Amino acid sequence: MEPVKRGYHAPLRERQAAQTRARIAEAAAEEFSEHGWAGTTVAAIAARAGVTPQAVYQAVGTKAALLIRAVETAVAGSGDDVMLADRPSFAAVYEPGLSQKQRIRAYAAATADAYHRAAALFLVLQDAARSDPSAAEMATAGADRRLEENRRLASLLRPGSDESALAVLADTIWVLTGPGVYADLVHRRGWTAQRYRAFLETMLDTAIHSIDA
Incomplete structure (x- = not known):
């Protein structure tokens, strides 16, 4: 008899991912505020957030998506999804x-x-x-x-x-x-x-x- 497969739920991993997104959004807000659109790079945001550029793309997306996320986070005062x-x-x-x-x-x-x-x-x-x-x-x-x-x-x-x-x-x-x-x-x-x-x-x-x- 085959064992019953259980769904995998990882609240800790989800919480860590949310924290990473929030950290990236905060770093993006700081970079864009200081250097503007043309002067900001994904690599600079990644370095400020302490992650790799690939992690930034995976967590949030493109440079434009990063700016939108930064705006939403700054307006709301936090990086959650409320x-x-x-x-x-x-x-x-x-x-x-x-x-x-x-x-x-x-x-x-x-x-x-x-x-x-x-x-x-x-x-x-x-x-x-x-x-x-x-x-x-x-x-x-x-x-x-x-x-x-x-x-x-x-x-x-x-x-x-x-x-x-x-x-x-x-x-x-x-x-x-x-x-x-x-x-x-x-x-x-x-x-x-x-x-x-x-x-x-x-x-x-x-x-x-x-x-x-």
């Missing part, structure tokens, strides 16, 4: 029962926190998208997700508004919360993250009340 909207900072934005001001405050705080870690990487991604088709495709997908979240937020901030008003509000949120705005004000003009956050709260509140229902 969706950004489900993380505490952004999940609070979509909690039921919040007043309009509470929701604006939560969104401004979460946005400022995310851009504190990732604004520079978003700008690197924009640069990469000009020359790398994979990066361009990923940037477009990311932009689509961001616009979808903007529309979701608009409907919560202005419940009962018609589609035209919500579309204008979503577009306004898109412009106000673009990474370039944060980079210009904080990185170039020397604003503190707290001042940016207060500015964003004020501008969002003004936008909501200036759009006809």
